Amino acid sequence: MKINTITICNFKNFRGEHTIDMTLNNKDNENNIILIGGVNGSGKTTILESIRLCMFGKRFNGSILSNKDYENYLISAKNKSSIRDNDKRFFIQIEVEIDNTFPTYSITLKRDWVLSNNGKINNENFTIFRDGVPLEIIPEEYWEDYIISLFPPYITNHFFFDGERIKELAVGNNADEILRESIRDLTGLKLYETLADDLSTLKSKIRRRNIDRFEIQTEIREKEGEILTIKNELNKIENDIEEKSSNITELNNRKKGIEENLRRKAGAFAEEREKNENTIFKLKEELNGLNNEIKYICEDSLPFIIASKTCENLLEQLEVEKKRKELIASEHILKEINQKFIKRIESNKRLSKLPEKEFKVIKNEIKNIFSEMFIKHSNESEGPLIHDLTNTEMAKIENFLKKIEINIKRRFNKILKRREEKLIQIRKIKDRLKNIPDEGFVKDYIDELSSIRTEIEVLERDIPLLKSKNQNLNEKKIELENAIKELEEKIVCIEEDHRKLELSTGIEDSLQEFIDRVISSNIEELARIITSMYRKLANKEDMVKEIKIDAITFSTSLVDFEGKVVNKESISTGEKEIYALCVLWGLAKVSNKKLPIVMDSPLAKLDKSHVGKIIDDFFPNAGDQVIILSHDREIDQELYQRLKPHINKAYTLSPEEENKINKGYFFD
Numbered sequence: 001m002k003i004n005t006i007t008i009c010n011f012k013n014f015r016g017e018h019t020i021d022m023t024l025n026n027k028d029n030e031n032n033i034i035l036i037g038g039v040n041g042s043g044k045t046t047i048l049e050s051i052r053l054c055m056f057g058k059r060f061n062g063s064i065l066s067n068k069d070y071e072n073y074l075i076s077a078k079n080k081s082s083i084r085d086n087d088k089r090f091f092i093q094i095e096v097e098i099d100n101t102f103p104t105y106s107i108t109l110k111r112d113w114v115l116s117n118n119g120k121i122n123n124e125n126f127t128i129f130r131d132g133v134p135l136e137i138i139p140e141e142y143w144e145d146y147i148i149s150l151f152p153p154y155i156t157n158h159f160f161f162d163g164e165r166i167k168e169l170a171v172g173n174n175a176d177e178i179l180r181e182s183i184r185d186l187t188g189l190k191l192y193e194t195l196a197d198d199l200s201t202l203k204s205k206i207r208r209r210n211i212d213r214f215e216i217q218t219e220i221r222e223k224e225g226e227i228l229t230i231k232n233e234l235n236k237i238e239n240d241i242e243e244k245s246s247n248i249t250e251l252n253n254r255k256k257g258i259e260e261n262l263r264r265k266a267g268a269f270a271e272e273r274e275k276n277e278n279t280i281f282k283l284k285e286e287l288n289g290l291n292n293e294i295k296y297i298c299e300d301s302l303p304f305i306i307a308s309k310t311c312e313n314l315l316e317q318l319e320v321e322k323k324r325k326e327l328i329a330s331e332h333i334l335k336e337i338n339q340k341f342i343k344r345i346e347s348n349k350r351l352s353k354l355p356e357k358e359f360k361v362i363k364n365e366i367k368n369i370f371s372e373m374f375i376k377h378s379n380e381s382e383g384p385l386i387h388d389l390t391n392t393e394m395a396k397i398e399n400f401l402k403k404i405e406i407n408i409k410r411r412f413n414k415i416l417k418r419r420e421e422k423l424i425q426i427r428k429i430k431d432r433l434k435n436i437p438d439e440g441f442v443k444d445y446i447d448e449l450s451s452i453r454t455e456i457e458v459l460e461r462d463i464p465l466l467k468s469k470n471q472n473l474n475e476k477k478i479e480l481e482n483a484i485k486e487l488e489e490k491i492v493c494i495e496e497d498h499r500k501l502e503l504s505t506g507i508e509d510s511l512q513e514f515i516d517r518v519i520s521s522n523i524e525e526l527a528r529i530i531t532s533m534y535r536k537l538a539n540k541e542d543m544v545k546e547i548k549i550d551a552i553t554f555s556t557s558l559v560d561f562e563g564k565v566v567n568k569e570s571i572s573t574g575e576k577e578i579y580a581l582c583v584l585w586g587l588a589k590v591s592n593k594k595l596p597i598v599m600d601s602p603l604a605k606l607d608k609s610h611v612g613k614i615i616d617d618f619f620p621n622a623g624d625q626v627i628i629l630s631h632d633r634e635i636d637q638e639l640y641q642r643l644k645p646h647i648n649k650a651y652t653l654s655p656e657e658e659n660k661i662n663k664g665y666f667f668d
Helices: 044-059 067-077 078-086 138-148 163-171 175-187 190-209 213-300 300-305 307-345 354-381 391-435 440-490 496-535 573-590 608-621 637-646
Strands: 002-011 014-021 033-039 091-098 104-113 123-128 160-162 546-551 556-559 597-600 625-632 647-653 662-665
Touching: 002 044, 014 078, 014 662, 033 044, 033 067, 044 091, 044 104, 044 138, 044 160, 044 597, 044 625, 067 123, 091 608, 123 138, 138 597, 175 662, 190 496, 213 391, 307 354, 307 391, 496 546, 496 573, 496 608, 573 608, 608 625, 637 647
Parallel strands: 033 625, 033 647, 160 597, 597 625
Antiparallel strands: 002 014, 002 091, 091 104, 104 123, 546 556, 647 662
16 A cells, blocks of 8 residues: 555645645656654644554544544534634545555545534545546445545554654663563454353353353352452553553653753753852952042042142133233343344444434334333233243143143043943842842752652652562452353353264464464564564674563563573663664564555654764665654754655645645755
8 A cells, every 4th residue: 555645635734735745656666755844833744643643543543532522522623713714624635555465556545524613523425536537336324434444543553653663662661561462462362262262152152051050150250240340440450550550651751851941941040150250350450440440549649639620720820920920021032132233223323324314213213112012011021920840840840730631630530430330240240140040949949859859769669569469360360260260160051062072162262373373473474573673773793693572471571692592771872762663564474465555753862873874774665655654853954864765755745734835945
């Protein structure tokens, strides 16, 4: 069988109608992989769920749901956007190719539902089409049974699986029981065991038909009543054991999560506290430096900064006195020039020849000019010389005060501003430190971990007690069954019934011999297949020589080259996942069924080395059609290039509800 197409309409996060073409475009089966990628929540698991739902209806999850539970599931699965838009369509359709006959043919399965206005499922329609018309060779009322006969759900479980199925076989508490049931399912032994039980029931009826004494019949009925009570008690104990085992697993996972969270938070808080404290230390050092600078300025120049107005007045007074002294000096010079000028005029022979009157006018004019200049200078230079300093002394005072004004004052203000900024930064960081939990928060985690450990210890003490009680009840049940057989042996049977009993006993013996041989043969073949694939995929090739399966208990053992049993707990989680994957593949091979392999997130917990071997050796050989539903973190760009030669078609699912199917993988 191969899946050619799947159409999903308004189912979960698939808004509207979406079709995925999975037809293999090859004849030599070299490109056998359909790769569908998608981020979490994009609908990968929905595809696997849709295949199961379309094929098996209320049996899709392995058990038969009640009508109420099935209706509630379908109501919750209807796409919410389509309900708001009043889009009534709601169906899943798959086309499968039946290739185990000649000639091959295709059938189309469609399961659609009608959701009423009051939010109820009115009815479910299941149809099978061949060549475009409803299947005629099988009556419509037997279509469900026909599909189950073609693809038994208990067999398809080993072909359509997700990471949880791998986990159950790898580390689950019931791994051996799952393996035992899987072998019975896949080899068809359940039918023979049912036949053997029916024969046993027939023999009991024959014997009871010939009971002579009422007392024996009464005693048998009483013992059967006791057996029924024991069976009910055994079922209850087994359910309790399973529930407690599940609780232990859940508590261990919670404990691991809390421990990881504690390690992560404790480290992060300590690192943040240390970082902030170091920052405060550095800021305080800078603040001390600024305080020292302020102290120095206060000791040296602060009085002048405080008396800045007085200093300005001083500079103005010095400037006035400087000008006055310059005017006084220039007045002396003018007087000397005046005297020299008069003497030169008087001694000039050419001027002396002028008439005396004219000569006198010239002298008087010169005197007047200088007199006016003297008066002007005298007016401007009036006033006291308070400081009476030399130009050099005044220059020193001016330079000193201007330096304080320009440099020291600006620097002082700048330092004060920087000091305020540092104080604000320190205050903010101290506020952040108040919000960082101290070591006291660890106590809450320790208390929770202690409580979880106590719960686990209680559950682990309960399970052995329940198992012991279970064993005692089983022994008592066997004793009662043997007692019933002894009572039945006392029954006098007629000759015909004796013949029937002998014949039934012979058939029972033959069936048991047949079952034992089939189990032995299939277990040997299964162990060989699992061993072969495990040694291909596991990292430690020199560690495991073979995998053995006990024909009675169905428990598996890993045997090294020295013949010693390897403790499964000693191998890594990744190798446990590899082992489980090999078991699933081996079961599929032993079943002799040709079904597509559909795997949802098969690489989620594997390390790089294991993933590479699965890409190279497992996927290409897993089946004629292998459908992989993967996240881009599982099959990244490097692994995709390694897998690409074996890929027939690749798609990427959009996180949006519409336009979900895009051709090509993430890196195309």
